[in-house]
Amino acid sequence: MSAPQILNHPVIDDYMAKLRYKECSPEDFRRFVRQIAMLMVPYATSNLPTRSCSVDTPLETASTRVLDEPLILCPILRAGLGLLDGFLTLLPQASVAHIGLARNEETLTPEPYYFNCPSRLSEAEVIVLDPMLATGGSASEAISELKKHGAKKLRFVCIVAAPEGLDTLQSNHPDVPILAANLDRGLNEHGYILPGLGDAGDRIFGTEA
Ligand SMILES: O=P(O)(O)OC[C@H]1O[C@H](OP(=O)(O)OP(=O)(O)O)[C@H](O)[C@@H]1O
Ligand SMILES: O=c1cc[nH]c(=O)[nH]1
Numbered sequence: 185m186s187a188p189q190i191l192n193h194p195v196i197d198d199y200m201a202k203l204r205y206k207e208c209s210p211e212d213f214r215r216f217v218r219q220i221a222m223l224m225v226p227y228a229t230s231n232l233p234t235r236s237c238s239v240d241t242p243l244e245t246a247s248t249r250v251l252d253e254p255l256i257l258c259p260i261l262r263a264g265l266g267l268l269d270g271f272l273t274l275l276p277q278a279s280v281a282h283i284g285l286a287r288n289e290e291t292l293t294p295e296p297y298y299f300n301c302p303s304r305l306s307e308a309e310v311i312v313l314d315p316m317l318a319t320g321g322s323a324s325e326a327i328s329e330l331k332k333h334g335a336k337k338l339r340f341v342c343i344v345a346a347p348e349g350l351d352t353l354q355s356n357h358p359d360v361p362i363l364a365a366n367l368d369r370g371l372n373e374h375g376y377i378l379p380g381l382g383d384a385g386d387r388i389f390g391t392e393a
């Protein structure tokens with residue numbers, strides 16, 4: 185089990201300050217999430233496998249490397265969709281799996297409502313995307329479901345993590361590396377991250393909690 189990687193990157197943090205602000209419009213919120221996603225891609229992919237290849241430059245043949253495929257991105261609906269476009273912009277060869285989970289706001293447990301996955305899941309490097317890791321129930325459930333369908337090489341990327349979510353996800357899936365832009369203080373009595381950024385799905389899609 186590797187320690188979670190918390191970026192605390194100066195440029196990402198500058199976007200985080202804008203994202204957290206309660207008056208940030210859905211339009212701006214979506215844009216900042218997308219920009220943060222793009223800034224996180226190099227960290228989320230730094231140890232992806234590559235294979236050697238040769239390319240003819242105008243001058244000679246260069247030995248270089250390209251990403252090994254398949255690569256699958258898996259946003260957890262809905263809020264994970266906010267990260268998808270930024271990842272796909274830099275990784276256009278990736279396929280996309282969708283997992284629909286809605287957290288029951290009383291029990292705080294995730295309720296599955298959709299699963300759709302490309303083939304070759306068992307060979308693929310799978311990057312699970314969700315801006316929020318709160319109790320860790322949704323991320324754990326999504327990863328369990330992907331493993332049930334054959335996924336073997338998974339990593340989880342979020343924007344804001346709570347200590348409780350990190351503990352739960354690491355104990356349920358010690359083989360899955362976790363990357364977060366920021367680690368926040370904890371959860372309130374409703375399972376929301378403090379200070380957090382509120383309900384990410386509602387803020388991305390302009391729906392009210
Ligand atoms: O770590 P947890 O305690 O499980 O909470 C985190 C989950 O809650 C949010 O989704 P939500 O259920 O609100 O669905 P939404 O994306 O449709 O808003 C968030 O996007 C995560 O999936
Ligand atoms: O703080 C939180 C916790 C769960 N889901 C969110 O969108 N935000």
Ligand SMILES: [Mg+2]
Pocket residue numbers: 263383384385386
């Ligand atoms: Mg939500």
